[in-house]
Amino acid sequence: MKLYQNSRMKNNKMNRTAQKKDGYVLQGISLFYTGFLIILPVLAITVKAFQGGGCNLWENITLPQASHALILTFAVAAIMVIINVITGTATAWVLVRYRFPLKNLMNSMIDLPFAIPTVVTGVMLVVLYGPKGLIGGFLEHNGMQIIFEKPAILLALLYVTFPFVVRSVQPVLLEMERDMEEAAKTLGATPSKIFFKIVMPTLTPAIITGAALSFSRAMGEFGSIAIVAGNIPFKTQVASVYIYGELESNNQQGALGVSVFLLLCSLFILILLNIIKNKKRTNEN
Amino acid sequence: MKIKSESKLNWFYSAGLTKKILIAVVLIWFCLLIVLPFFGIVKACFENGADKFFSALMVPEARHAFILTMIISIIAIAFNTVFGVILAIVLVRYRFRGTSFFEGLVDLPFAVSPVVAGFMLIILFGKDGWIGQFFEMHQIKIIYAFPGMVLATLFVTLPFVAREIIPVLKEFGIQQEEAAYILGASRWQTFWKVTLPSIKWGLVYGMTLTMARSIGEFGAVLVVSGNIIYKTQTSTLHIHQSFTDFNYAGALSGAIALAMISFLILTGMQFINERR
Numbered sequence: 001m002k003l004y005q006n007s008r009m010k011n012n013k014m015n016r017t018a019q020k021k022d023g024y025v026l027q028g029i030s031l032f033y034t035g036f037l038i039i040l041p042v043l044a045i046t047v048k049a050f051q052g053g054g055c056n057l058w059e060n061i062t063l064p065q066a067s068h069a070l071i072l073t074f075a076v077a078a079i080m081v082i083i084n085v086i087t088g089t090a091t092a093w094v095l096v097r098y099r100f101p102l103k104n105l106m107n108s109m110i111d112l113p114f115a116i117p118t119v120v121t122g123v124m125l126v127v128l129y130g131p132k133g134l135i136g137g138f139l140e141h142n143g144m145q146i147i148f149e150k151p152a153i154l155l156a157l158l159y160v161t162f163p164f165v166v167r168s169v170q171p172v173l174l175e176m177e178r179d180m181e182e183a184a185k186t187l188g189a190t191p192s193k194i195f196f197k198i199v200m201p202t203l204t205p206a207i208i209t210g211a212a213l214s215f216s217r218a219m220g221e222f223g224s225i226a227i228v229a230g231n232i233p234f235k236t237q238v239a240s241v242y243i244y245g246e247l248e249s250n251n252q253q254g255a256l257g258v259s260v261f262l263l264l265c266s267l268f269i270l271i272l273l274n275i276i277k278n279k280k281r282t283n284e285n
Numbered sequence: 286m287k288i289k290s291e292s293k294l295n296w297f298y299s300a301g302l303t304k305k306i307l308i309a310v311v312l313i314w315f316c317l318l319i320v321l322p323f324f325g326i327v328k329a330c331f332e333n334g335a336d337k338f339f340s341a342l343m344v345p346e347a348r349h350a351f352i353l354t355m356i357i358s359i360i361a362i363a364f365n366t367v368f369g370v371i372l373a374i375v376l377v378r379y380r381f382r383g384t385s386f387f388e389g390l391v392d393l394p395f396a397v398s399p400v401v402a403g404f405m406l407i408i409l410f411g412k413d414g415w416i417g418q419f420f421e422m423h424q425i426k427i428i429y430a431f432p433g434m435v436l437a438t439l440f441v442t443l444p445f446v447a448r449e450i451i452p453v454l455k456e457f458g459i460q461q462e463e464a465a466y467i468l469g470a471s472r473w474q475t476f477w478k479v480t481l482p483s484i485k486w487g488l489v490y491g492m493t494l495t496m497a498r499s500i501g502e503f504g505a506v507l508v509v510s511g512n513i514i515y516k517t518q519t520s521t522l523h524i525h526q527s528f529t530d531f532n533y534a535g536a537l538s539g540a541i542a543l544a545m546i547s548f549l550i551l552t553g554m555q556f557i558n559e560r561r
Contacts, residue, residue, distance in 0.1 A: 041440070045404065123537065128325035216395075
């Protein structure tokens with residue numbers, strides 16, 4: 001018996017050391033892989049950016065063409081987020097609370113923008129909204145042009161970011177208990193009051209998460225905009241297209257400022273998302 | 286059954302006015318924004334006849350670009366499967382100081398613009414970069430060549446597999462693995478027979494997402510590839526090039542081929558989701 005126990009203890013100990021050793025190997029592999037692909041590239045761009053001094057970087061960003069591209073990007077992204085928050089929440093609401101024909105099909109097609117390559121999105125939008133397109137032709141007739149103008153950027157962003165808000169609000173709505181709403185109803189609250197006082201507070205973190213995800217995607221979106229917007233400096237050139245243009249004309253220094261600015265914004269959004277996640281976790285506990 | 290058919294018929298009559306309006310608005314918005322462009326492109330493509338579509342698809346440049354896309358996609362799936370599983374296991378099972386920082390790092394490729402990602406890779410792996418210098422000495426070209434395109438695809442697809450597996454691993458716990466140990470299974474056996482089956486569908490889903498993204502990746506690959514026809518041009522780059530060269534037939538046929546593939550991938554994702 002004692003012998004058995006002894007050998008078992010020994011076995012356990014061996015197992016544990018083996019496990020620790022495996023752990024170190026696996027940790028080493030992951031650190032190497034992410035270090036190679038993520039940490040080192042970020043470090044490299046940071047070092048390169050501050051080699052010329054911060055002033056240089058600021059000058060890069062404040063060049064008229066660069067700052068115009070940045071302002072355009074952020075303005076269109078902001079409009080997109082407002083529209084997306086409303087339509088996304090409404091879509092999630094309809095999908096969770098109501099029954100109607102083709103609901104399942106619609107639910108499975110929500111992710112289509114994630115699956116379709118952004119370049120293909122661009123081509124699709126040009127086909128439909130271009131001067132010869134079904135909708136574009138009609139609008140052209142009434143003196144409105146979408147493709148190669150600013151509305152095209154908004155349209156492309158709305159398309160590629162559509163699933164974010166829907167997919168982050170939907171699970172929260174599914175899990176939500178309805179007794180609070182019913183209680184409010186029996187106490188005589190109007191539907192709008194129920195919505196803003198009871199439903200909204202529960203949904204807000206999910207809506208913010210979806211909005212932040214769509215904003216970060218919009219900031220960096222390239223493929224669809226490159227096709228749809230025409231990319232005219234001071235008119236329809238967004239930040240990512242500006243960076244690409246600078247790289248094409250072999251001006252890495254010029255691309256640095258805007259790139260670092262976008263990178264910082266992405267980091268900021270990541271941190272914000274993590275804070276929301278942690279808050280949710282502590283709330284659950 | 287009767288109840289079901291009745292409710293199907295009655296959805297309209299039983300609904301309140303706000304409900305009806307809300308459903309209508311959402312459906313119209315969804316159709317205009319998401320569904321209509323998809324059908325628009327299908328219609329535009331076959332307007333000129335199917336043979337024109339196929340002949341544009343079979344141009345040697347297009348074929349070459351498609352093969353290159355597939356090769357890169359397969360490499361990306363292979364790398365992500367191995368490293369994604371390892372990353373997820375480390376992040377869930379072997380927590381260390383700084384794990385949460387590490388977890389945030391894994392999400393970074395989701396947040397970074399693909400063009401900026403490509404630019405970062407150029408700085409690091411280019412001729413004067415820290416790592417690029419070393420390879421340059423050995424006459425291996427990374428940027429504006431195939432390895433750079435693979436690196437760019439690996440960067441943008443890094444989170445997919447790990448992100449899908451992490452929640453599954455967390456929920457699965459370690460009890461069954463411990464039971465396998467006690468019953469005398471080796472660590473490999475435990476992984477193959479206990480851990481892997483439990484994360485199977487998460488892994489497959491992550492691989493599907495990786496495939497969709499690697500086929501569709503444009504910005505990062507464009508920046509690092511140099512876009513050389515027959516050499517470093519993938520399908521998305523070919524579509525873009527055709528479009529900017531006013532070769533609309535080429536752009537359309539390529540776009541519709543990729544759209545069909547993404548549609549298939551989406552259907553596959555739905556299938557996997559039902560299994561999970």
